[in-house]
Amino acid sequence: MSNQKKRIFQIEAFQNRVVVDPKYAEKTWKILEHAIHEIYNHNASGLSFEELYRNAYNMVLHKFGEKLYSGLVTTMTAHLKEISKSIEAAQGNLFLEELNRKWNDHNKALQMIRDILMYMDRTYIPDTHKTPVHELGLNLWRDNIIHSGKIQSRLLSTLLELVHRERTGEVIDRGLMRNIVKMLMDLGSSIYQEDFEKPFLEVSAEFYRGESQKFIECYDCGDSLKKAEIRLNEEIERVTHYLDAKSEGKITNVVEKEMIANHMMRLVHMENSGLVNMLLNDKHGDLGRMYNLFRRVPNGLAMIRDVMTSHLRETGKQLVTDAESLKDPVEYVQRLLDEKEKYDGIISLAFSNDKTFQNALNSSFEYFINLNSRSPEFISLFVDDKLRKGLKGVSEGDVEIILDKVMMIFRYLQEKDVFEKYYKQHLAKRLLSLIVKLKTACGYQYTSKLEGMFTDMKTSQDTMQGFCSSHPELTDGPTLVVQVLTTGSWPTQPSITCHLPFEMSALCEKFRSYYLGTHTDIKAIFGKGQKHELNVSTYQMCVLMLFNNADRLCYKEIEQGTAIPASDLKRCLQSMACVKGKNVLRKEPMSKDIGEDDSFFVNEKFASKFYKVKVGTVVAQKESEPEKQETRQRVEEDRKPQIEAAIVRIMKSRKVLDHNNIIAEVTKQLQSRFLANPTEIKKRIESLIEREFLERDNSDRKMYRYLA
């Protein structure tokens, strides 16, 4: 009984809770629906927020969330349909304005509706995974307004029309444009992209395709680029004014493709105004513009670089092979420097110091400078010239700048050792001439020691060469290098005597007898009865001896009588016949150079205030052809041990290596000094095999093995 009673009570309680008022939900919703109407009708001032909020809360609390939500969707949709009609009805220019006004109204209404329904938004919507109120409002706007048949296409064409009008110079209402585009973005990035951005890009591509065709037909390259640049900047500006920032890359891509990428070839190679013309005329502004525009498109810069490189190589090749410029080494190098400076300027001012362009410039210079094998010599001569001139008029700083520039060019040389050889010679001459100048300024005593030191080095070298050739049997034994120094000229060092091993002392003895044998002071008597003791070289001695038996000898006779090599003989005769103060011989005709038909006789008028006269040997000015050959040969000779050392160094670490790799590695190791000739490397390898530093692999003849 009591059990049953209890059950009845429970049922009653259950019923009481649910059935609040059968019409409760409907009544409450009516209040809210009315409020939504009033909000859309700008009539909200009479509404009580507290009452509406409480009613919406109560509906959710009493499980009428679904009714509330679906009611909201229905009511809002109905209002949006009305709005859609009023927007459609707007005429002409008013269309966008009406759309914008209604959009602002809707946003405000949406915010207020969301305020009323906040509790539903917080509890009922997440639990049931429905769309939150704000998002719902945007979706309904999208579906009922933006995607309504009569508005969608009209909106798009209006927007595109405005952009087109702005492109053709009209002033449009950018603020309105920005608001409408902002609306599309608020509705979701996909709406913006599909409903505006995509067609916008297509129309833009078409517009610029036509325009660029016109430009390229009517304007030269520089002007076409200027127009493209202006258009590009306009589009970037347009994006900042009223488009989504993400569109910037896309629209600039369109302009770049239509105005640059599609006409790249034509622009670069445009007759009388293309890239080469700009380079020739140093049009830094145009070049910079081209660089900045082409940088934006694929392969743009590569194209500029390639054209520049081939133009540079072509002009460079002409420069180094031009017979005219070869006549004057200083002018030759000066023109190289000018060319380098011109392009350095272009790259730094127009190509924003682009590393790849600098590399292209370097490789081009390297290419054509080495086309002329005399480049090292000429550069050395140029430096020589500048250093000599540097003494007068030009400040030290200026010389430094010039030298720095020359160093830039020097780096392009592949045969740096050839330069070194020439430079040594020129340096020696310059030193001598300095000494001569010092002598004129300060007198003989001042420089005699310096001069002595210098001639010591020179004669020692000659002596050693002579010694070696006169004792061919000595090549197997220890090599002797002797510097014969004049006592007193050099800073003194304590000399310590010790017993040399037999081989060494024998060698020294041989050298001593050789040296004493060649260097003889000659006592000569000249016409005026003056006696002089001449200190001369062996060759000079030989020549002078001939005059003991004859007064006058022609070149050929001397050559026959002494059998001295022609180049040496010429230098020898030059030093005795053409140097002032040392001219113990006279020659006919009087000239600075020695000719094959010249004849020589003793200078009866020779006079000197000294009893002992040292007759030096002149150093050649610009090298004659055979001398050049000889320098060349000496260079090759000097390279041999360096190549061998490199091979041994490499093989010592690698033990086994094939031929091609040795060549490659040796070339790499030596490239800072010179470009090793592969055949020469091969010869060196052969030589090393002979001397049992290396051996060939038995199975693979291309492999070499290092023998420890």
Next chain:
Amino acid sequence: MGVQKDVVKFNVGGRIFQTTATTLANAGRDSFFGALFDDNWDLQQPPNNRQEFFIDRNPDCFAVLLDLLRTGDLYIPSNVPERLLYREAMFYGLIDHVRSAKWGPFDGNRLKLSRSVTGRAPGDGTAIRAGPVGGCCVAHGSMVHVFDWMLEEHPPINLDYQRVNDIGWVNSEHVLISACERIGKGDGGMGLFSSSTGDLRYKFNVVHDNQIKSYTAGALSFSPDYKIFASCKGRSNEYGIGVWDQVTGKQMDFFYESPGWSLGDADKLQWLNESNCLLVATLFPRKDNCYISLLDFREKRMVWSWSDIGAPFTVDEKRVRDAIAMEECNSVCVVNEYDDLGFIDLRINGGSVRWSSRSRLLKGKMPDEPCYPKLALHNGQLFSSMNDSISVFCGPDWVLTSRLRRCYGGSICDFSIGGDRLFALHSEENVFDVWETPPPPVI
């Protein structure tokens, strides 16, 4: 002093309150007060020239909430039930304010027991997991009960009524359950549920050789780059660790266990963010031996491993019962059934356990129904459950600094820290405790 212009007068359920617009602004725009004073509503002045705004709500709760807005401090008088206050806070949109004022930032040494919640589940508890915003979920047998931070119970969850092995919060809205399979039915496995409604949202598949296979899912772990890891056992010896994408729900990877090692039966998975590795621990007594390893999924390689296979057993038989990696210390902390902590060096492969016997005094009074100890690490504090209490260890030498104990409920079978709360699940009585750090002191 001039007349204050921003004074606002409310009539709440017949009681007059006066406050300022500045105070109400603390509620934020996304609240009743935020909307009420928005320009849109044009309601700066009370309507109908009345002196005050009328609100048809409970004045006692309004007083508490107004005080909260004024001071940021939550004081609930004894005459106001918490549930009532929470409901009113929900009405005004101030529930987040209440939650963040209710308890302070977590500190293991200042924890106070806040509530004990009794459940109705039969049988032993399996696991308890703290949610990200103060709620928790509890697994008993095949059922999972979900509680929000107010400790209001939401509809319970089950995965085909299969026995639940592990649970975890993917985010505050979603709970993941791993369960045993039902042979031949494709039931069980792993499922994602809504924490508020209990609806099944997604079931995760395991694919072997392009075929969907049924499987038993075990221990779970999550990585910050939205991956789910689970130990899995398939029908045909497809044992190992499965990896899924939380966003797409698709299986991304599967790390098959090699012979002589154990992954698919793991007791514990722990994602290590620094080293980008997953710790997998299979322990006694699930297996005869203990296997702890670190997996690098980028290289598909086991980068570190430790096992007690072949190790001689000492008289007091120290078997590893739980393990946790401590990346800052480059070590794995382990615990045995006597609550001894041990450490294994993560930099050496195949190192040994360095036991520190600190807690011997506990020995000798083992309860009737012992529970295996569990470990947790939070903000540099180490927690270890043993019988009916949880020990807190701090500092570089892991000194015992606090012990949390409650009188009834029996042994603690699992505990979890999250949302600045610690939840401890007891095995004998169906009850779990909520421990909180009180809000900062007034002065």
